[in-house]
Amino acid sequence: MKRRHSMLRAGQWLACAAASLTLGWSSTVQAQATWPSKTVRIVVPYTPGGGNDILARLLAEKLTTALGQSVVVENKPGAGAVVGTDFVAKAAPDGYTLLVAASGPMVFNQVLLSKPPYNSVADFAPVSMVGSFPLILGVIDSSPARNFNDLVQWSKAHPNQSNYSYPAASFQLVMELIKSRSGLVALNVPYPGSAPSINAVMTQEVQMTLVDSGPISSLLKAGKLRALAVTSDQRMAAYPQVPTLKEQGIDLAVSLWTGVFAPAGTPAPIVKRLEEEVAKIMRLPETQERLAKLDIRPIGSTSAELGRALAQEIDLWQQVAKANNIKPQ
Numbered sequence: 359m360k361r362r363h364s365m366l367r368a369g370q371w372l373a374c375a376a377a378s379l380t381l382g383w384s385s386t387v388q389a390q391a392t393w394p395s396k397t398v399r400i401v402v403p404y405t406p407g408g409g410n411d412i413l414a415r416l417l418a419e420k421l422t423t424a425l426g427q428s429v430v431v432e433n434k435p436g437a438g439a440v441v442g443t444d445f446v447a448k449a450a451p452d453g454y455t456l457l458v459a460a461s462g463p464m465v466f467n468q469v470l471l472s473k474p475p476y477n478s479v480a481d482f483a484p485v486s487m488v489g490s491f492p493l494i495l496g497v498i499d500s501s502p503a504r505n506f507n508d509l510v511q512w513s514k515a516h517p518n519q520s521n522y523s524y525p526a527a528s529f530q531l532v533m534e535l536i537k538s539r540s541g542l543v544a545l546n547v548p549y550p551g552s553a554p555s556i557n558a559v560m561t562q563e564v565q566m567t568l569v570d571s572g573p574i575s576s577l578l579k580a581g582k583l584r585a586l587a588v589t590s591d592q593r594m595a596a597y598p599q600v601p602t603l604k605e606q607g608i609d610l611a612v613s614l615w616t617g618v619f620a621p622a623g624t625p626a627p628i629v630k631r632l633e634e635e636v637a638k639i640m641r642l643p644e645t646q647e648r649l650a651k652l653d654i655r656p657i658g659s660t661s662a663e664l665g666r667a668l669a670q671e672i673d674l675w676q677q678v679a680k681a682n683n684i685k686p687q
Contacts, residue, residue: 403442405551462528
């Protein structure tokens with residue numbers, strides 16, 4: 359009799375387990391079938407006008423068509439991109455809140471912040487790496503520095519007057535690495551985005567800035583700012599006259615990237631759909647033409663590729679920070 363009851367209970371457990379699996383599978387399929395049924399929000403953790411904001415708005419425009427539902431951009435800057443990034447980390451994992459952010463909040467904040475409120479690996483579902491870009495070191499046109507080595511010598515002669523602006527933690531760590539390898543002397547001064555960071559040079563609050571090329575391009579072309587170096591391993595097509603750091607004797611080449619992320623737990627079918635649509639957008643000739651003007655290399659990676667890159671770069675820059683005695687704050 360006991361055996362019969364045990365068999366009955368086992369059968370009931372198996373039936374419940376099968377029902378749970380079926381319900382889970384059904385809900386996943388339903389999420390894929392009904393998503394999106396309302397506006398999708400892309401959060402950018404920077405002020406408007408920077409390279410990431412431009413990329414997010416391009417994606418929003420194209421995804422609105424591809425998904426048949428409105429996709430809007432919402433800027434949430436603050437605390438070195440922590441505010442907007444953490445907002446998405448804690449958002450409902452339903453595919454209606456996405457993050458477009460550079461490696462700054464996703465990689466460098468994990469290295470530079472002692473207690474970041476989010477974990478870039480555990481709290482997000484990678485969707486796609488959309489593009490990579492080098493950085494430009496710029497000064498006001500009236501600066502006595504005509505090249506990077508001039509700037510190094512000037513900074514050593516005026517250590518109390520030399521400082522630099524930067525819009526995100528990633529830019530700071532790259533600049534600190536440049537300083538350690540070149541002897542450049544400069545105090546770091548944070549700003550909430552690329553535009554304010556550039557404006558700080560224009561108003562001479564700081565003597566130099568390290569930013570992505572998109573927001574600084576118009577001022578460079580107008581002759582109001584001067585580019586002394588690019589961080590890529592080759593000169594940029596838009597600025598063939600600007601030498602790389604390597605050409606000026608600094609053994610360093612760095613390009614940052616921008617990716618699309620969703621909150622961890624977002625249904626896999628939704629992540630896959632987004633991954634596929636983003637890849638299609640990055641392959642469009644008009645997209646590539648628009649990004650070429652910003653010196654952004656379009657990528658459109660898989661979710662798995664972005665996840666691997668994220669983990670590898672956190673490890674890499676932790677080693678760089680340790681080697682240069684840059685401690686989390």
